[in-house]
Amino acid sequence: MKFNEGTRPADVDEIYATLCERLDRQPEDAVSDYLARLCLLLLGELSDKDRALALIHAADLAKNEP
Amino acid sequence: MLDTLTHSLANGHGFYEYFDYVSYPFVPPPELNGQAVRHEVVIVGGGPVGLTVALDLARFGVRSVVLQQSDKVSYGSRAGCISRRSVEIFDQLGVVRPFLESGLPWDTGRCFYRNDEVLRFQMPVKETEKFPPMINLPQNYIEQYLVDAAQANDLIELRWQNKAVSVEQNSDDGVRLLVSTPEGEYRLAASWLIASDGARSTIRKSLGLSLQGESFQGRYLIADIRLKTTLPTGRLAWFDPPSNPGSTVLMHRLTEDIWRFDYQLSDHESDDQALDPSNVSKRISQHLEMIGESGDWELSWISIYRANALTLEDYRHSRVMFVGDAAHPIPIFGVRGLNSGLEDAHNLAWKLAYVLRHGFPETILNTFSSERREGTEDNLHNARKSTLFMNPPSPAYSLMRTAVLTLSTQNSWLSCLINPRQSAPAAYGASSVVLSTHSPEFKGGPQAGQLLIQMPVKVGAGKQVSYLSETIQGRFLAIWFSRDSKVPIEWCGAMASLREQGAMLSPCVVSPTSPNADCWWITDEHEAILDVYGVIKDALYLVRPDGYVAGRWSDPVIKDITPVIEAICVGGGQ
Numbered sequence: 001m002k003f004n005e006g007t008r009p010a011d012v013d014e015i016y017a018t019l020c021e022r023l024d025r026q027p028e029d030a031v032s033d034y035l036a037r038l039c040l041l042l043l044g045e046l047s048d049k050d051r052a053l054a055l056i057h058a059a060d061l062a063k064n065e066p
Numbered sequence: 067m068l069d070t071l072t073h074s075l076a077n078g079h080g081f082y083e084y085f086d087y088v089s090y091p092f093v094p095p096p097e098l099n100g101q102a103v104r105h106e107v108v109i110v111g112g113g114p115v116g117l118t119v120a121l122d123l124a125r126f127g128v129r130s131v132v133l134q135q136s137d138k139v140s141y142g143s144r145a146g147c148i149s150r151r152s153v154e155i156f157d158q159l160g161v162v163r164p165f166l167e168s169g170l171p172w173d174t175g176r177c178f179y180r181n182d183e184v185l186r187f188q189m190p191v192k193e194t195e196k197f198p199p200m201i202n203l204p205q206n207y208i209e210q211y212l213v214d215a216a217q218a219n220d221l222i223e224l225r226w227q228n229k230a231v232s233v234e235q236n237s238d239d240g241v242r243l244l245v246s247t248p249e250g251e252y253r254l255a256a257s258w259l260i261a262s263d264g265a266r267s268t269i270r271k272s273l274g275l276s277l278q279g280e281s282f283q284g285r286y287l288i289a290d291i292r293l294k295t296t297l298p299t300g301r302l303a304w305f306d307p308p309s310n311p312g313s314t315v316l317m318h319r320l321t322e323d324i325w326r327f328d329y330q331l332s333d334h335e336s337d338d339q340a341l342d343p344s345n346v347s348k349r350i351s352q353h354l355e356m357i358g359e360s361g362d363w364e365l366s367w368i369s370i371y372r373a374n375a376l377t378l379e380d381y382r383h384s385r386v387m388f389v390g391d392a393a394h395p396i397p398i399f400g401v402r403g404l405n406s407g408l409e410d411a412h413n414l415a416w417k418l419a420y421v422l423r424h425g426f427p428e429t430i431l432n433t434f435s436s437e438r439r440e441g442t443e444d445n446l447h448n449a450r451k452s453t454l455f456m457n458p459p460s461p462a463y464s465l466m467r468t469a470v471l472t473l474s475t476q477n478s479w480l481s482c483l484i485n486p487r488q489s490a491p492a493a494y495g496a497s498s499v500v501l502s503t504h505s506p507e508f509k510g511g512p513q514a515g516q517l518l519i520q521m522p523v524k525v526g527a528g529k530q531v532s533y534l535s536e537t538i539q540g541r542f543l544a545i546w547f548s549r550d551s552k553v554p555i556e557w558c559g560a561m562a563s564l565r566e567q568g569a570m571l572s573p574c575v576v577s578p579t580s581p582n583a584d585c586w587w588i589t590d591e592h593e594a595i596l597d598v599y600g601v602i603k604d605a606l607y608l609v610r611p612d613g614y615v616a617g618r619w620s621d622p623v624i625k626d627i628t629p630v631i632e633a634i635c636v637g638g639g640q
Contacts, residue, residue: 012482013451016466020454023462031462036469044477 011049018056019043081343082292082364084324085206087138090226097245097252105131106422108243108256110230110269113140114205115390115407116262117212121159122415124221125540128422131256132216133228133245135263139209142367143290143326145404146204146318151491151517152408153197154535154613161215168207168321171198175301177484179471180308185484194521194598196533200488202299202320204290205404232272233259233386240385258418259386262407265374267392273383279376279446282397284457286371287340289327290320291350293363301486305471309356310349314456324366327353328398330457337370373397373453375446381435387414394442399452402445402489409492410438416540416611417499424570426638433497433639441492448487455483491517498639499610501617501630508620511600518613519598524589527580534595535613537588541570542616542635543609547601549593551577558583560628569635570611608634 019039023031043052096103107123109116112134120130148156148169156162177185189199216222228245235241240257261269270277302317309315316328327350331340339345346368354363377394381387390407397403414434420426458464474480494500494515501514512519521534537543544561546553553575561573574586576595581587590596599607601620608616608631616634619627633639 012479016470016483017451017454020460020463020466023466024460026462028461031465033465033468036462036465037473040466040469040473040480041477044479 011052015043015049015052015056018053022056022060082366084290084292084322084366085204085210087141087206088210089137090134090224092137092227092248093225094247094249095225095228095252095254097254098247098249103255104240105129105254105256107131107258107260107418108133108241108254109260109262110243111135111261111263111267111390111392112209112213112216112224112226113262113264113390114145114208114212114404115411116260117209117216118155118159118408118411119260119262119389119415120216120222120224121161121212121219122155122411123419124219125159126416126419126423127221128419129221129223130260131223131225131254133230133243133254134224134226135229137227139206139213141206142369143204143206143288143320143324145208145398145401146202146320146326147401147405148201148203148208149401149405149489149491150195150197150199151489152405153201154520155408155412157196158412158535158538158540158613159215161211164211164214165201165203165208166197169201169203170299170319170321171201172299172301173199174298175303175486177303177305178307179305179474182475184305184471184474185481187481187485189488196520196522196535200401202318204320204324204326207321208404230263230268230272233269235259235273235383235385257385258422260414261386261388261392262390262411263392265391265395267388269386270378270388270392273386275378275383277376277378277395279374280450281376282373282453282457283459284373285331285337285340286328286373286457287331287346287368288371289346289350289368290366291325291327291363292323292366293325293354293359294323294361295325295359297357297359303486304353305467307353307356309353315353328371329353331370340370341368343368371398373399373449373457375450375453377439377442377446381410381438382431387418387431387434389414389438393438394445396442396445397449397453399456400449400487400489402449405489406441406445406492409441410434412612413438419540420570420611420638424568427640429640430498430638433499436497437492437494437500440494444492445489452487456486493517494614499616499634500614501608501634505618505620507602508600508605508618509597509602511598511618512607512615514615514617516615518607518609518615521595521598523576523595526587526589534588537572537574538609538611538613539572540611541572542611543607544571544573544631545588545607545609546573546575546581546583547596547599547605547607548575548577548581549596549601549603551575551579551581553577553581553583553585554624555583556624558585560624560631561585564628564632564635567632567636569632571631571635 107130374395389410
């Protein structure tokens with residue numbers, strides 16, 4: 001099941017807020033319209049809130065990798 | 067209600083005046099002549115929330131004095147959307163008629179990103195509801211209707227041009243206010259004080275209390291205009307419209323030809339620039355032109371709004387209770403400001419009246435604070451989300467909002483982020499007057515702490531239809547639901563006994579046919595009410611005077627539940 005099928009609006013809210021806050025912590029030139037849309041569309045392909053949050057967390061870790 | 071950064075230019079500036087403001091004279095109160103008068107209740111602030119408290123108390127026979135700083139109702143549309151719950155409260159108070167006659171009902175909204183529609187929403191509408199989800203009416207109308215009702219009520223003394231300056235309180239003896247008037251100052255003594263004096267509450271400051279929470283940086287200009295158009299009533303929102311690039315524009319028809327415009331200001335516009343009528347006219351004209359409105363229009367009122375999401379920790383401070391913006395300024399997005407204030411008023415009034423008239427312990431007033439704090443937490447939570455979307459606070463929020471708007475037409479799951487999350491009635495957790503929220507033996511229906519579900523009902527064998535909420539009338543309501551129309555004989559006796567003890571309790575039965583009990587009967591021929599209330603066989607709902615379910619029991623045992631009902635209806639939950 002995809003995130004966009006039957007996901008509770010409260011979960012969408014939480015994911016959205018988390019994404020906004022994480023992007024806010026990035027250098028401004030590292031954040032683009034393309035990235036924002038990609039994040040949202042990727043989230044739409046995930047099955048639940050936990051997976052979506054895991055993706056955001058993984059992205060956070062990845063940016064610190066050499 | 068709006069915590070406006072800069073107040074309106076009001077009238078006298080060549081603006082079109084759509085409302086006939088009555089100037090009320092100052093009448094010297096007895097205290098100015100040295101008479102010592104002690105009042106039962108004083109309400110500081112004669113706006114819609116304060117007046118609602120006064121009218122609500124009056125229906126229980128409680129007299130109040132309302133101090134109104136101004137000589138007239140407030141300027142402009144301000145809080146112009148009244149929720150269904152608020153209309154129900156006005157209905158309970160017997161003042162709803164003018165609101166329905168001149169308010170505009172609506173249930174739909176449309177949102178656009180640039181030129182494209184990205185969301186069309188509909189608020190829940192059921193045939194069984196008595197009122198529409200939302201009614202638009204400018205706040206000056208709302209206040210005037212409530213003033214008219216208050217002036218006609220012998221139990222309400224409305225003192226115009228009386229400004230509360232400071233308050234002292236003695237927890238055992240009530241409060242003493244210093245009041246300023248055009249003819250000098252006087253001291254006013256009262257047993258109880260309701261502070262409904264707005265976001266900049268003098269009473270709150272006088273008691274040294276401070277609000278906690280969040281203030282948002284973005285600003286909106288709000289304007290009332292007169293425009294003849296065939297556009298329908300409803301919420302219209304444009305994000306980044308070609309008429310005002312980078313801004314967000316909202317339009318609501320309020321009444322007759324009066325429209326409310328809200329548009330987001332950019333960081334580089336000063337308040338003075340934004341409030342310059344020529345600048346306002348230019349931006350509104352550009353927008354009207356964009357949507358194909360070419361007719362004449364006139365500006366009536368303008369102001370600037372900045373969103374605050376703040377609250378007091380506690381709404382009761384001994385003999386002082388805070389309601390509305392004095393307790394919790396809330397962002398306007400989702401229309402939770404005035405509507406939550408009216409919920410405060412209705413929650414407080416019956417509890418204070420039962421303390422004063424029916425011997426309830428003062429501790430029940432603590433549940434006013436705890437319940438309404440729950441309501442505020444929910445409101446702040448939702449209003450914050452709406453505000454972050456309507457008024458992005460950072461580049462990332464702005465970027466994400468654009469991404470949502472551009473993707474939402476192809477990805478409908480994102481539309482919940484655009485939805486304005488309109489105000490909904492609060493639900494309360496367990497307290498001395500909400501018994502439990504766990505009742506798995508029901509197939510649905512309102513749980514304890516939730517509002518009674520509105521249903522049209524027929525009383526007895528008659529054909530006259532009324533609504534379930536109309537049966538409350540300021541009392542507790544004990545509703546026995548029975549699918550086989552059989553009521554335990556001892557239940558009728560127990561209810562009669564409680565009434566003899568002074569319980570303000572109305573027992574009634576909901577059943578398909580005439581019950582075997584000599585009590586008030588609501589006919590449910592097709593068992594529709596029984597279904598909506600999730601009744602399997604027999605059930606009892608205890609409803610509070612404000613329409614909230616205090617408790618419910620499936621297949622109740624009379625000897626077990628009678629003491630519980632007694633504790634609530636006679637002892638206020640003690």
